[in-house]
Amino acid sequence: MRFAVIVFPGSNCDLDMYHAVKDELGAEVEYVWHDETSLEGFDGVLLPGGFSYGDYLRTGAIARFSPIMKAVVEAAEAGKPVLGVCNGFQILLEAGLLPGAMRRNQNLKFICRPVTLVVENNETLFSNGYQNGEEITVPVAHGEGNYYCDEATLAQLKENNQIVFTYKDNINGSVDSIAGITNEAGNVLGMMPHPERAVDSLLGSADGLTLFKSILTHWRERHAITS
């Protein structure tokens, strides 16, 4: 399986994402600059964290119009796994690939520490390696992770089981403690916590590696490849 890590001007978790996939997961991965227009030959797309375009105007608002985003939308529509972490999540929201928007954290602080997440849905291609209700430790690092959606959207998210991760303690004021959601089809996941920073116990937690393994497991089952 071959992953693309999209690099925007201002991305700063691209190296961690690359390391997680290449060295810890053991899959193929390449950086793709935001100016590119094709994602041909890639089986999965990773949008890393950072401060793309300095977070000017709104987080993710400008990156969403990068040339590569057309190819990201096409990959999403083709059913390929698309994962956006932190700023990557914000870009997916601005691009309309996921519903809702981000507000400043309720306490106005940049929160940077490991947090406990609860796995709400393990029937996605991103979470099949977890147990429902399992508590995992993954770091967050954001100032705007206060997820917002209106009540009708929240009802839809619940009805379609699109809420994958919630915060055990709601650290930033998010609606229903939401930390990560998928699109309706289930192949696009956005999450504020950083699984790529939790891929080795030396880093404090290896709980995030399960997410990457889940993607690979799903892909192998689909392509009937045994390792």
Add this chain to the structure above:
Amino acid sequence: MFKVKVYTTLKAGVLDPQGSAVTNSLHHLGYEGVEDVRIGKVMTLTINSTEDKIEGLVKEMCEKLLANPVIEDYRYEIEEVVAQ
């Protein structure tokens, strides 16, 4: 040539953490009468266009990029100016 001011504000009902912090600060300064503060943005654009097209153009820019319709409302003022 047109000078356009675009104002974006968080929709009513969307919590504004910055506004809440400023409200508290004003209360600490003794301005107890302040009931609410909402913080938004003002953008000043200079646009080359024509009278019949300018409004549609500004609306399009607001919908596409300048405002996020999920959480923000926008309004604008358009003023024709003589090019310098």
